[in-house]
Amino acid sequence: MxxxxxxxxxxxxxxxxxxxxxxxxxxxxxxxxxxxxxxxxxxxxxxxxxxxxxxxxxxxxxxxxxxxxxxxxxxxxxxxxxxxxxxxxxxxxxxxxxxxxxxxxxxxxxxxxxxxxxxxxxxxxxxxxxxxxxxxxxxxxxxxxxxxxxxxxxxxxxxxxxxxxxxxSSHLRVGTFQYAYHYGTSEDVKALADYAIQKHYPHVDNAENRYISLFREVMKRQAALIAKWQAVGFIHGVMNTDNMTISGETIDYGPCAFMNQYDLDTVFSSIDVQGRYAYGRQPQIGGWNLARFVETLLPLFGEGEEGLEIAQRELNAYGSLFEHYWLEEMRKKLALHEGEEALLDELFVCMRREQRDWTETFRDLTVENEECLQLECSKEMKDWYVKWKQTTEGREQELQKMQEVNPAFIPRNHLVDQAIERMELTNDRTLLERLLRFSREPFAYTEEQLAYRLPEEEKTRMHQTFCGT
Known part of the structure; x- marks a missing residue:
């Protein structure tokens, strides 16, 4: 060692x-x-x-x-x-x-x-x-x-x-670069950027402009990361720039939770009263944070207007980059091909109107549980299901692979709260260990996991989480 x-x-x-x-x-x-x-x-x-x-x-x-x-x-x-x-x-x-x-x-x-x-x-x-x-x-x-x-x-x-x-892999943050930019010199920013390249992106070391390449790599990692968050309904809760890593790792689990009912405005954090870090705003905030990152690299991009033009051009690629990763994740979740994305929009309309649970909806589709999907659902949802089945007909292998991306189990916020409370008050670790055991095999689709559907009494209840600082 x-x-x-x-x-x-x-x-x-x-x-x-x-x-x-x-x-x-x-x-x-x-x-x-x-x-x-x-x-x-x-x-x-x-x-x-x-x-x-x-x-x-x-x-x-x-x-x-x-x-x-x-x-x-x-x-x-x-x-x-x-x-x-x-x-x-x-x-x-x-x-x-x-x-x-x-x-x-x-x-x-x-x-x-x-x-x-x-x-x-x-x-x-x-x-x-x-x-x-x-x-x-x-x-x-x-x-x-x-x-x-x-x-x-x-x-x-x-x-x-x-x-x-x-x-x-490291604790380098966008906020680390902001610190260097505001309290240090351009040489300090350069030293930090060189260190980040050595630590995480050595393959860009010989690029024509290694610092532009560094930004591109960080942007790719963040776009891919947030797309994966969105795909499983994960809400970070506090996407401050000090909580965005240069490595592309999720960090600082404060008021985080998995979304229940599909709603772009879902917020769990007790302090996010304006919904800045709501589920639907996470991609936008990712871009905002990257804008703060690229500002710190301006001295390394070029002099004056040249550096600004480079930074703006690079940052403009974020939107399409995120959309690429997001659609890639969602196509896998529904066994769709390129050009069939209208089915996604139609599904989201139904899910939001009927307050459908994010994880349960995709889990039911994965196991082709038509009865669960159509229970008390609208004509629009039934029509969508028929259209989706017709679209994916003959894609048996892709439909089977849906089980590899649609989890049968996530640690629901109310379960995590219960497990923590029992551990804190009575040292009862039974639920805590069960959550950890299920979380290690989220795609197992066991009967035991399937029993952990969202209870009716939780479907209309909003839990808050706290950062614990």
Whole structure:
């Protein structure tokens, strides 16, 4: 096992040295055995590993630091940084180098009067949701462990303290580039861009303009990522620029959830009162965030008007790029071919009018459950179903492949809330473990999974989620 600290190659302005706080009475709540195997850290699921990951016995190879970055939070640019997260080090694995970070490990120079702690509930949510996206084949950071600290964290009420051990290909964000642009020099922006290329896109190193190529690669990753979110009804909840990674990984699972009834205006976050990050606005916000990213690269594109023209031209490609990835996902979900997209629009009209559940609708189509689809549905929905069946006639292999992209199970928000509440109040982990087990095989289509349809009493109830900060 080899540890590195390549982030320290960047100018000193990008980080602050800091040690994690030592947990009072740590204990493992969740341990990700499959991820630990990939990282060759299976032997850390013991007392020594617990001490290392809870701040009491740091590895000699680690050089802990807190990263500096900014972020447009609900449209307002703010100086941020790792207020409750500490990068322990970078681990070289057979699949590449990954960051190992503690989230909820105590105060840092960027805590802004916060305590740097986290409650058990938000850390469990991050673990559950990041694992769900991983097994849905969506790029994401992952959680190696959730550790209870034995301390009390005060928010609106007392909570059991905890931290999550997060694994990512890096923690470079659009907000990192904003920080370099606003607080540093063009040389600092260049150093950060060079580092990002080396870290994630070495194939563009010899491009005619490597920085334009960097932007294109990041834009592709983000367009593809958001298209996959949309395809499974995932709502991130807080798409601030500090929550958009340069690697294209989903990060920072705060008020996130999967949509129930199809509605473009669906919002789960308790603080998103204007619906800025609603389901239907996620593609648009992705483009807005990329505009903020390309602004930071202007000094590297060219002088004056030339740089602006290049940036605008590159950014203009986002809309068609996202549409390409989105249609690619949706065609697979319905076994459609190019040119048959009108069926999508007709289906969405029916789904919204009849308040149909996103996941259940596609699951029923996948198992060809005509009875469920037509139960109390409109003539329009019945007509659509007949038209779709006629269109896809003879495409048996493609229809079978629908099961590979339409999940039979997602961790519904009300189930995640129940699992967290039971764990927090009574240490009952039965539902939590069931959610994790089902999430690891979302396309299994077992009878046990199919039993987890959305209950009638949940179909008209709106749950809120909270960021936990």
């Amino acid at each position: 080899k540890w590195t600290s390549s982030y320290r190659m960047l100018p000193r302005m990008f980080y602050q040295d800091v040690l994690p706080s030592v947990a009072k009475d740590p204990s493992f709540v969740l341990w990700n055995e499959s991820l630990a195997e990939q990282l060759q850290l299976t032997d850390w699921h013991d007392e020594t590993g617990l001490l290392k990951l809870s701040g009491a016995q740091l590895d000699d190879c680690w050089e802990p630091l807190a990263q500096a970055y900014m972020g447009h939070q609900f449209g307002h640019l703010t100086m941020l940084g790792d207020g409750r997260a500490i990068l322990l080090g970078e681990l070289e694995t057979e699949r590449g180098v990954v960051d190992l970070q503690l989230k909820g490990s105590g105060q840092t120079p960027f805590s802004r009067r916060g305590d740097g702690r986290a409650g058990l509930g938000p850390m469990l949510r991050e673990y559950v949701m990041s694992e769900a996206l991983f097994y849905l084949n969506i790029s994401t950071t992952r959680s190696l462990a959730v550790i209870e600290t034995g301390e009390t964290v005060w928010r609106e009420r007392p909570h059991r303290g905890a931290l999550v051990v997060r694994v990512a």
